[in-house]
Amino acid sequence: MNAVRRLLGPDFEVYPVGLGCMAMSGVYGPYDEAEAVATVRAALDNGATLVDTADMYGAGQNEELVGRAIAGRGDEAHVATKCGQVLDGAGRPIGVDGSPDHVRRAFEASARRLGVDRVELYLQHRVDPAVPIEETIGAMAQLVADGKVRHIGICEASASTIRRAHQVHPLAAVQTEYSLWWRGIEEEILPTCEALGIGVMAYSPLGRGLLTGRVHSAEDLAPGDRRRDHPRFSADNLARNVALAAEAEQIAAGLGCEPAQLALAWLLSKSEHLVPIPGAKHRRHLASSLAAANLELDSETLARLDAAFPPGAGAGLRYPERQMATLEL
Numbered sequence: 478m479n480a481v482r483r484l485l486g487p488d489f490e491v492y493p494v495g496l497g498c499m500a501m502s503g504v505y506g507p508y509d510e511a512e513a514v515a516t517v518r519a520a521l522d523n524g525a526t527l528v529d530t531a532d533m534y535g536a537g538q539n540e541e542l543v544g545r546a547i548a549g550r551g552d553e554a555h556v557a558t559k560c561g562q563v564l565d566g567a568g569r570p571i572g573v574d575g576s577p578d579h580v581r582r583a584f585e586a587s588a589r590r591l592g593v594d595r596v597e598l599y600l601q602h603r604v605d606p607a608v609p610i611e612e613t614i615g616a617m618a619q620l621v622a623d624g625k626v627r628h629i630g631i632c633e634a635s636a637s638t639i640r641r642a643h644q645v646h647p648l649a650a651v652q653t654e655y656s657l658w659w660r661g662i663e664e665e666i667l668p669t670c671e672a673l674g675i676g677v678m679a680y681s682p683l684g685r686g687l688l689t690g691r692v693h694s695a696e697d698l699a700p701g702d703r704r705r706d707h708p709r710f711s712a713d714n715l716a717r718n719v720a721l722a723a724e725a726e727q728i729a730a731g732l733g734c735e736p737a738q739l740a741l742a743w744l745l746s747k748s749e750h751l752v753p754i755p756g757a758k759h760r761r762h763l764a765s766s767l768a769a770a771n772l773e774l775d776s777e778t779l780a781r782l783d784a785a786f787p788p789g790a791g792a793g794l795r796y797p798e799r800q801m802a803t804l805e806l
């Protein structure tokens with residue numbers, strides 16, 4: 478069993494999914510703080526212990542919210558947080574910083590906001606092309622040596638960066654987008670992680686909501702929802718993507734499950750090294766996603782999904798252009 482699956486706690490077989498907290502910062506429209514906190518606590522109550530956040534989500538606000546939610550339950554919660562994205566005054570990412578000094582300072586700030594002495598999983602959010610990965614990982618390894626971090630990982634890194642990083646200090650996790658919409662990791666990243674025994678955290682496993690049957694037009698997104706800036710949600714692309722998602726909705730209806738559950742079960746069928754971290758700011762969505770663990774898809778359904786969503790099927794880049802530049806794949 479790899480380290481990320483162990484972070485899911487003793488019940489990882491029952492709930493092999495974590496909880497993504499990013500949208501509890503307003504990036505996908507307004508959120509209700511009490512419901513968000515209750516959602517994190519409901520995850521813990523149900524034995525789903527892996528809770529994902531980052532220092533950039535809400536420019537620190539999200540870590541504070543997670544900190545409030547896990548207060549007094551430090552042993553149950555396995556928090557993953559991240560550093561390395563530089564924000565402008567409006568909280569939008571404008572660059573990356575992988576310098577050892579930044580890693581150290583960012584960690585102390587995150588631990589303070591979370592109200593913890595030790596973070597279970599600390600990830601570099603984006604690789605900094607100006608800083609050799611060995612230096613960034615070296616600083617993160619020092620946090621492990623100091624007892625401040627239990628495991629380390631990186632996000633959106635190429636296979637060669639993953640190998641170099643893993644040589645400096647074993648990576649517990651590589652976090653990257655992976656869903657029916659974006660299968661770009663299947664060729665190289667997933668096999669590399671499997672070979673090295675690194676857990677893969679599949680982020681945006683529901684296509685940022687596209688695979689839930691709840692997004693049909695831009696009007697379904699609140700005015701300040703950042704997805705409005707994402708190419709996949711631009712008018713032309715969205716129409717094509719919604720039509721594609723309808724295929725999954727039809728398959729889900731045939732199975733008597735929810736589209737989100739189908740998308741998660743498909744991911745879970747892809748690798749034993751994989752942990753999806755669906756985002757939810759509502760308890761009912763969390764409960765629905767946790768139940769996906771009990772959904773086993775037969776080979777015919779998997780083949781239908783693979784055929785309906787071949788790699789590259791989704792229309793539009795996965796991020797606005799400036800953010801695309803910070804991805805290694």
Ligand SMILES: NC(=O)c1ccc[n+]([C@@H]2O[C@H](COP(=O)([O-])OP(=O)(O)OC[C@H]3O[C@@H](n4cnc5c(N)ncnc54)[C@H](OP(=O)(O)O)[C@@H]3O)[C@@H](O)[C@H]2O)c1
Nearest residue numbers: 497498499680681682683684685686755756757758759765
């Ligand atoms: N490392 C990185 O660079 C990176 C980048 C992006 C995301 N992430 C992480 O990955 C997590 C998940 O990604 P994401 O939030 O972008 O997108 P996602 O998980 O693909 O989709 C989230 C959307 O799906 C809805 N949803 C969740 N479960 C549902 C269910 N069972 N039925 C119906 N709707 C459901 C959510 O609704 P509600 O919110 O209204 O409940 C939300 O609108 C984030 O929270 C974050 O922790 C990491």
